[in-house]
Amino acid sequence: MMMFCFESMGSICFMPDRDQVRQLVFDAVHSADFVRATFAGATRAARCPWRRVVVRPIERRGERVLQFSYFDDRKDTTHNFPLQEAAPPLHELIAFAFAGVHLTTTRQEIDIRITKKEKILIGRRDIAFSPVMITHNRVKNLPLPEGRPDRVLEVMGIINADGRVRPTMRAKFNQINEFLKLLCHVLDDAGLPSLGRPVEILDCGCGSSYLTLAVHHYLNNIARIPARVMGVDVNEEVIRKSIDRSLRCGAQEIRFTVGRIAAADIRPDLVLALHACDTATDDALALAVASQARAILSVPCCHHDLNDRIDSEALRPLLRHGILRQRSADLVTDAFRALALRIVGYRTEVIEFVSPEHTARNLMIRAVRGVPPGEASFVGEYREMCRFWGVTPYLERAMGERLTMYLSQTEPTNRATATACD
Numbered sequence: 001m002m003m004f005c006f007e008s009m010g011s012i013c014f015m016p017d018r019d020q021v022r023q024l025v026f027d028a029v030h031s032a033d034f035v036r037a038t039f040a041g042a043t044r045a046a047r048c049p050w051r052r053v054v055v056r057p058i059e060r061r062g063e064r065v066l067q068f069s070y071f072d073d074r075k076d077t078t079h080n081f082p083l084q085e086a087a088p089p090l091h092e093l094i095a096f097a098f099a100g101v102h103l104t105t106t107r108q109e110i111d112i113r114i115t116k117k118e119k120i121l122i123g124r125r126d127i128a129f130s131p132v133m134i135t136h137n138r139v140k141n142l143p144l145p146e147g148r149p150d151r152v153l154e155v156m157g158i159i160n161a162d163g164r165v166r167p168t169m170r171a172k173f174n175q176i177n178e179f180l181k182l183l184c185h186v187l188d189d190a191g192l193p194s195l196g197r198p199v200e201i202l203d204c205g206c207g208s209s210y211l212t213l214a215v216h217h218y219l220n221n222i223a224r225i226p227a228r229v230m231g232v233d234v235n236e237e238v239i240r241k242s243i244d245r246s247l248r249c250g251a252q253e254i255r256f257t258v259g260r261i262a263a264a265d266i267r268p269d270l271v272l273a274l275h276a277c278d279t280a281t282d283d284a285l286a287l288a289v290a291s292q293a294r295a296i297l298s299v300p301c302c303h304h305d306l307n308d309r310i311d312s313e314a315l316r317p318l319l320r321h322g323i324l325r326q327r328s329a330d331l332v333t334d335a336f337r338a339l340a341l342r343i344v345g346y347r348t349e350v351i352e353f354v355s356p357e358h359t360a361r362n363l364m365i366r367a368v369r370g371v372p373p374g375e376a377s378f379v380g381e382y383r384e385m386c387r388f389w390g391v392t393p394y395l396e397r398a399m400g401e402r403l404t405m406y407l408s409q410t411e412p413t414n415r416a417t418a419t420a421c422d
């Protein structure tokens with residue numbers, strides 16, 4: 001997909017050779033106002049191992065270095081280079097001839113597109129950034145660090161006026177910062193900062209909106225990634241408080257809506273769900289899939305749905321004990337979620353997003369759209385899981401056709417043991 005609308009940009013020019021592209025990239029990357037460079041799209045190099053590479057300046061031990069994040073279909077790798085050592089990896093990226101290079105400085109966005117016929121198109125647009133050094137390595141490597149005033153964290157009651165974290169809010173502070181780190185990473189992975197328009201983000205089961213406000217604040221005011229954030233929650237009282245809080249933060253453009261996630265009328269690019277209760281997490285995943293969101297970050301909460309229904313003769317000794325049963329149900333539910341997302345075309349990982357001392361519910365499902373849907377091996381695993389545990393996960397009902405179309409496609413026609421799940 002073309003990353004930028006050229007007609008909307010200030011200037012268009014045709015450049016005859018790659019040397020000038022190289023010069024443009026080097027000038028941007030070495031300028032004091034450099035924010036980010038994204039290399040993506042088809043490449044003409046036979047053996048380019050990555051589908052996207054993002055370069056950004058960070059501060060490490062007081063020194064400005066360039067962080068290169070390399071994304072392939074299965075994993076991502078990050079390397080930091082001091083400025084004086086960054087030329088070889090930059091040359092390498094330019095040599096791969098990605099179809100699109102997007103450069104962001106605090107003053108300009110520059111989009112370079114190389115067509116199939118090797119024509120090089122360049123668009124520029126002035127932007128109204130204030131000259132803030134963009135860095136992920138702020139104090140103690142945190143996106144929203146401690147020890148300096150921050151109006152939004154203060155209004156949320158997380159820090160006091162001189163920037164100290166309130167002792168009772170330490171866990172929330174850590175949760176938010178760890179979530180923000182992963183958010184930036186997934187934005188890059190999904191190519192969202194170079195959409196050429198604000199990223200649409202939906203926070204599902206936003207509750208008191210700590211995360212909603214922090215995401216809006218961090219992306220728009222610190223990382224300088226324009227984002228339109230919306231929070232949805234079924235509880236009218238928490239939404240009323242969230243609106244009040246967002247106004248006190250000066251973030252009146254955040255939208256909130258009272259209602260069930262499944263009924264939200266929005267097509268977000270990125271879906272967030274932090275501890276959305278029980279099947280609310282599934283509703284968030286289903287909504288993301290229905291709206292073809294490019295990425296999902298979901299930290300599930302308590303699970304009840306499968307807990308009442310899982311069964312397995314062989315695992316009776318495990319399921320007999322309440323706590324073991326609960327934990328098994330949690331793991332099975334999340335495994336179903338990760339697998340279902342993979343089947344419908346999301347590259348999916350399950351990670352610990354924060355240390356268990358900050359929350360016992362610390363597993364995150366991180367998913368980025370863009371792998372082939374309906375792969376037979378994953379469909380087979382899914383059907384086998386259903387059969388083994390004797391259940392159909394709620395998520396299958398929530399996703400409906402979008403998932404079942406793949407499950408039925410590969411179902412063997414004559415299989416005596418293939419009982420319907422649940």
Ligand SMILES: C[S@@+](CC[C@H](N)C(=O)[O-])C[C@H]1O[C@@H](n2cnc3c(N)ncnc32)[C@H](O)[C@@H]1O
Nearest residue numbers: 205206207233234235260261274275276277280
């Ligand atoms: C444990 S709180 C988490 C709040 C917030 N995300 C956080 O981590 O601080 C779960 C929230 O999900 C909301 N919720 C539960 N089911 C929901 C549904 N089906 N649709 C919308 N909100 C829901 C609840 O009202 C509650 O505010």
